[in-house]
Amino acid sequence: MSNPPSWIVLDIEGTTSSTESVHVGLYAYARPRLGPWIDAHRDDPDVTAAVAETGGATAEETVAILHGWMDGDVKATPLKTLQGQIWAAGFAAGELTAHFFPDVPPVLRRWHEEGRRLAVFSSGSVASQRPWFRHTTAGDLSVLVERHFDTVNAGPKREPGSYLKIAEALGTPPGDLLFLSDVPAELDAAAAAGWRTTGVRRPGEPSEAAGFGAHPVVASFEEIEEIK
Structure with a gap:
């Protein structure tokens, strides 16, 4: 150049x-927290929009769709939005590095x-x-x-x-x-x-x-x- x-x-x-630090560390952290995070932040417009974009009819179906995307490493925007919020909270709490x-x-x-x-x-x-x-x-x-x-x-x-x-x-x-x-x-x-x-x-x-x-x-x- x-x-x-x-x-x-x-x-x-x-x-x-490393890919492992994201797929194993961050994904494992976010996976069990998706449902509780959605329940606790239903007044957050970003969460509401992300949930709507999954197409799930119920809370359980929404979480199942999100988990399926995680399993398939699908770069879906609703998943990225919710994961990003959960990870940000985890970093702020000192639970993630x-x-x-x-x-x-x-x-x-x-x-x-x-x-x-x-x-x-x-x-x-x-x-x-x-x-x-x-x-x-x-x-x-x-x-x-x-x-x-x-x-x-x-x-x-x-x-x-x-x-x-x-x-x-x-x-x-x-x-x-x-x-x-x-x-x-x-x-x-x-x-x-x-x-x-x-x-x-x-x-x-x-x-x-x-x-x-x-x-x-x-x-x-x-x-x-x-x-x-």
């Missing part, structure tokens, strides 16, 4: 953090000190992204991240239009944006929108053996030479 990107946009699951790969926090801090602007684009809701970066074993990383995007305010992660929307929101030409992800299809969509891309191939992660095509690939953030 001839010039460093203006913004570095981060995926979370499998990129900054976010996992980050060891190479990530020091590199994020260095990029921030160098003037790189950081954003997140994850299928997890913005409500869950913020506490995830705030409550980590490496301290508060949320102060490093300026903008947060999810499938609600940006769109699906595998569609170029979502990346064009983010570029517009950041007021930055697509060619000045770098997206880091472990999912080739997401990188393809970002590249189709004119973004720079780098694949992250983490040992033991689901995309470890994936084909990244023409995208540059690293195993650690420390290997991303072009933005040092």
Whole structure:
């Protein structure tokens, strides 16, 4: 790259953090709390809207649908909304701590000190992204991240239009944006929108053996030479 990107946009699951920490840790925390959370927050318009979008006729049916989505790792917006609220409460209560790969926090801090602007684009809701970066074993990383995007305010992660929307929101030409992800299809969509891309191939992660095509690939953030 001839010039460093203006913004570095981060995926979370499998990129900054292990998939297991989300699927095992966070999912296990949210699963038994979905029903009680809905019952306790029926006056919350976001909860009401999420419940309506599931299509469940009863409380039991709604929870069953949500659990089915969790089992199938379906990126459904109502589920993400409710999970995000539950996780935020768990982080605030000190019952949850976010996992980050060891190479990530020091590199994020260095990029921030160098003037790189950081954003997140994850299928997890913005409500869950913020506490995830705030409550980590490496301290508060949320102060490093300026903008947060999810499938609600940006769109699906595998569609170029979502990346064009983010570029517009950041007021930055697509060619000045770098997206880091472990999912080739997401990188393809970002590249189709004119973004720079780098694949992250983490040992033991689901995309470890994936084909990244023409995208540059690293195993650690420390290997991303072009933005040092």
